[in-house]
Amino acid sequence: MGFLDNLKAKLAPAKGKVSDLAQQHGGKVQHGLDRAAKTVDEKTKGKYSDRIQTGTGKAKEAMDRLAHKGDSGTDTGGGTPPTPPPPAS
Numbered sequence: 001m002g003f004l005d006n007l008k009a010k011l012a013p014a015k016g017k018v019s020d021l022a023q024q025h026g027g028k029v030q031h032g033l034d035r036a037a038k039t040v041d042e043k044t045k046g047k048y049s050d051r052i053q054t055g056t057g058k059a060k061e062a063m064d065r066l067a068h069k070g071d072s073g074t075d076t077g078g079g080t081p082p083t084p085p086p087p088a089s
Contacts, residue, residue: 022063022067033059
């Protein structure tokens with residue numbers, strides 16, 4: 001068993017707890033993300049609005065994944081990526 005397998009095995013119980021917390025407090029976290037984004041946007045006078053919006057959206061998507069919202073029963077990540085085809089000679 002490799003290092004990453006050992007690490008995954010040890011972190012499995014924590015993943016469940018994080019998921020439960022994300023489900024219970026997801027609304028509060030997303031509200032906090034919105035407030036932080038608004039504050040940063042105001043402080044930068046709108047100079048980085050597009051980047052702030054992108055980052056906020058990605059953070060919210062991560063929260064949804066943690067909370068398993070919209071889970072269709074299929075694994076959407078965490079596995080090994082498919083191996084690329086060998087280079088043509």
